[in-house]
Amino acid sequence: MTVSISLASISRARPWRPSKRNSRQRIDPLIEESPALKERVRPARARDSGNTQLSKDFPGGVLVMTGANSAVGLRSMPARYVFLDEVDAYPASVDEEGDPVGLAEARSLTFAHRRKVFLVSTPTIRGVSRIEREYEASDQRRFFVPCPHCGAMQWLKFERLRWEKGKPETAAYHCDACDERIEEHHKPAMLAAGEWRATAEARDARTVGFHLSALYSPPGWKSWADIARDKETATGSDEAERVFRNTVLGETWIETGDAPDWQRIAERREDWPAGTVPAGGLFLTAGADVQKDRIEIDVWAWGRGLESWLVDHVVIEGGPARPEATGYDIEEVDRENAADTARAAEIGLHYRTSPGETQGARATPSRRPHPDKAGDDDGSAAPATETEQE
Numbered sequence: 551m552t553v554s555i556s557l558a559s560i561s562r563a564r565p566w567r568p569s570k571r572n573s574r575q576r577i578d579p580l581i582e583e584s585p586a587l588k589e590r591v592r593p594a595r596a597r598d599s600g601n602t603q604l605s606k607d608f609p610g611g612v613l614v615m616t617g618a619n620s621a622v623g624l625r626s627m628p629a630r631y632v633f634l635d636e637v638d639a640y641p642a643s644v645d646e647e648g649d650p651v652g653l654a655e656a657r658s659l660t661f662a663h664r665r666k667v668f669l670v671s672t673p674t675i676r677g678v679s680r681i682e683r684e685y686e687a688s689d690q691r692r693f694f695v696p697c698p699h700c701g702a703m704q705w706l707k708f709e710r711l712r713w714e715k716g717k718p719e720t721a722a723y724h725c726d727a728c729d730e731r732i733e734e735h736h737k738p739a740m741l742a743a744g745e746w747r748a749t750a751e752a753r754d755a756r757t758v759g760f761h762l763s764a765l766y767s768p769p770g771w772k773s774w775a776d777i778a779r780d781k782e783t784a785t786g787s788d789e790a791e792r793v794f795r796n797t798v799l800g801e802t803w804i805e806t807g808d809a810p811d812w813q814r815i816a817e818r819r820e821d822w823p824a825g826t827v828p829a830g831g832l833f834l835t836a837g838a839d840v841q842k843d844r845i846e847i848d849v850w851a852w853g854r855g856l857e858s859w860l861v862d863h864v865v866i867e868g869g870p871a872r873p874e875a876t877g878y879d880i881e882e883v884d885r886e887n888a889a890d891t892a893r894a895a896e897i898g899l900h901y902r903t904s905p906g907e908t909q910g911a912r913a914t915p916s917r918r919p920h921p922d923k924a925g926d927d928d929g930s931a932a933p934a935t936e937t938e939q940e
């Protein structure tokens with residue numbers, strides 16, 4: 551911590567007004583356990599020490615802790631060092647004065663090139679995450695470690711962690727270069743021989759960014775087996791997967807909205823030969839999609855609870871203009887459709903044929919007739935969502 555090496559005022563902001571408990575649990579032990587800090591920062595309880603729980607005096611400076619939800623706290627004094635903790639949890643605007651990160655950064659402007667602004671956070675959601683935005687504008691440093699087998703320097707990626715399904719204790723890392731198994735006990739030597747390397751060019755040469763996931767946790771902390779176990783526990787729940795990505799991998803979560811998770815659907819698929827009806831199929835339906843140059847037909851088997859199986863997929867080359875493709879004389883179908891349209895109009899229904907080449911092969915009841923246009927169906931394309939102007 552800077553207190554021991556530099557004389558300066560430091561401002562530290564957390565998402566919410568810091569509680570005395572937070573200071574007691576996180577800052578006080580830090581000072582207590584660092585001899586260099588302990589001899590400079592006097593304990594809060596000492597009389598006239600100038601120190602309270604949220605403000606720590608030391609020779610040449612002061613550490614002030616404030617919350618990102620208070621504009622007054624954020625711009626109350628100039629600070630050469632600004633430390634912004636958990637920035638992804640900051641509000642978008644504070645007391646109608648704007649971005650809390652901007653407010654806090656402004657405090658250091660007086661110090662020009664000697665200032666330092668340090669942002670830290672667990673990332674949240676892609677597109678919303680401040681820390682991801684900041685990291686992407688930086689030189690994007692990753693911690694490269696050597697493979698114990700081939701020596702290739704690489705940064706650790708979750709995709710390279712492999713284990714037997716249901717047995718997270720078998721988890722091992724696999725080298726990017728030689729694909730050999732790297733075990734948990736290799737980690738201390740790898741971490742000791744590691745180094746930060748930039749993986750991008752920063753938009754502003756003075757901005758550096760560091761990313762570290764739980765895959766780097768030193769022995770005794772979160773093991774690779776623990777991470778595999780966390781992943782298995784989280785699978786199947788978007789909320790749990792999001793927490794896993796954010797807190798274990800340090801990656802943002804991509805919101806999928808209401809779209810189904812393709813992976814979960816893919817996991818549920820079964821194998822059966824084409825053209826056979828699996829056990830449980832009670833009846834068959836077929837649907838044809840008529841295109842200019844071909845007709846595509848799906849045959850589905852249906853069981854209880856609307857379970858369904860695709861039994862066959864047939865492509866007939868040629869399209870509706872060729873009787874040998876459809877088995878129908880298309881002009882005859884058109885004549886029948888015209889008769890249907892007229893009959894429907896008599897009872898107040900309006901038939902619309904589908905656009906393009908599908909015309910003549912399919913007719914769909916779509917809307918009530920317009921009083922002036924009854925029976926005047928030219929088959930032109932009409933979007934399914936069109937509403938009738940009465």
Ligand SMILES: [Zn+2]
Nearest residue numbers: 697700725728
């Ligand atoms: Zn290797």
